[in-house]
Amino acid sequence: MRKTVILTAAVILVFVxxxxxxxxxxxxxxxxxxxxxxxxxxxxxxxxxxxxxxxxLDTLPEYDGSPCAxxxxxxxxxxxxxxxxxxxxxxxRLDKDGRCxxxxxxxxxxxxxxxxxxxxxxxxxxxxxxDRYEFIENEYLYNRxxxxxxxxxxxxxxxxxxxxxxxYMNIDGMLPYENLIADYVKNTGNHVLYRVTPVFEGEDVxxxxxxxxxxxxxxxxxxxxxxxFAYNVQPYIVINYATGESRPDEGMAELLSGYVINxxxxxxxxxxxxxxxxxxxxxxxxxxxxxxxxxERGYKACGYCRP
Ligand SMILES: [Zn+2]
Numbered sequence: 001m002r003k004t005v006i007l008t009a010a011v012i013l014v015f016v017x018x019x020x021x022x023x024x025x026x027x028x029x030x031x032x033x034x035x036x037x038x039x040x041x042x043x044x045x046x047x048x049x050x051x052x053x054x055x056x057l058d059t060l061p062e063y064d065g066s067p068c069a070x071x072x073x074x075x076x077x078x079x080x081x082x083x084x085x086x087x088x089x090x091x092x093r094l095d096k097d098g099r100c101x102x103x104x105x106x107x108x109x110x111x112x113x114x115x116x117x118x119x120x121x122x123x124x125x126x127x128x129x130x131d132r133y134e135f136i137e138n139e140y141l142y143n144r145x146x147x148x149x150x151x152x153x154x155x156x157x158x159x160x161x162x163x164x165x166x167x168y169m170n171i172d173g174m175l176p177y178e179n180l181i182a183d184y185v186k187n188t189g190n191h192v193l194y195r196v197t198p199v200f201e202g203e204d205v206x207x208x209x210x211x212x213x214x215x216x217x218x219x220x221x222x223x224x225x226x227x228x229f230a231y232n233v234q235p236y237i238v239i240n241y242a243t244g245e246s247r248p249d250e251g252m253a254e255l256l257s258g259y260v261i262n263x264x265x266x267x268x269x270x271x272x273x274x275x276x277x278x279x280x281x282x283x284x285x286x287x288x289x290x291x292x293x294x295x296e297r298g299y300k301a302c303g304y305c306r307p
Pocket of ligand 1: 268270273274275303305306
């Protein structure tokens with residue numbers, strides 16, 4: 001097969017999806033009794049938004065290739081008297097299994113960090129693992145995902161605000177919505193009520209995803225108003241949510257088992273090798289099968305990608 005086939009395969013990598021959203025009522029952690037109020041003025045009584053939402057996985061469509069699904073018609077579940085315009089943050093205690101619950105904050109410019117992010121690598125959220133795949137950007141399947149993004153409230157290594165989330169959920173699912181809020185608050189000086197709820201099924205250690213709700217209070221949702229679920233999935237990867245273990249899905253496993261052969265130099269490469277891409281089209285072959293077979297036929301493994 002020709003190089004175009006390899007390129008096509010590489011393009012497919014970007015688009016294939018996996019499904020896997022089981023259905024059960026989410027469990028929530030117990031809320032902290034104390035609200036963090038900037039300035040700490042006890043007289044400035046604020047009713048924090050509830051850490052509970054009526055959202056259930058039962059009503060959620062299966063992941064279909066889009067990182068987020070609109071929930072409740074895009075309308076957040078906040079009640080009227082929760083829609084305050086005072087900055088605060090509110091994080092659930094970890095539950096008995098060490099899992100995060102909802103985090104809610106009223107984001108104002110005064111909460112936003114002016115310093116850069118500190119090291120958060122010492123926090124081990126429930127289900128944490130360091131699985132690596134070379135076809136994932138930065139290779140790591142899991143990130144320590146902030147529930148309330150660092151750029152919004154400046155929380156660093158707060159274990160009540162970090163869950164084990166896929167690179168895909170973090171970057172493709174959550175980040176665009178965090179940016180939306182950050183830009184709005186910076187541009188207007190207004191507040192955005194923001195609640196992020198990790199949704200676990202049963203005793204799972206990895207969340208199926210996060211429910212993100214936001215509402216700009218001063219302009220009654222005119223500037224920012226959304227209610228979406230970001231799926232904790234990674235294209236081409238099958239995740240065991242009970243343990244955090246992962247593996248390539250069948251399509252990816254097949255792709256990864258392939259080699260690119262330079263029929264002229266008689267070297268073979270991994271599909272992802274940068275030298276495989278450089279082989280002249282008339283010299284490229286794609287091979288599916290055992291490494292031993294190639295060695296027996298006199299082919300040599302590339303010294304760079306070590307297939
Ligand atoms: Zn190579």
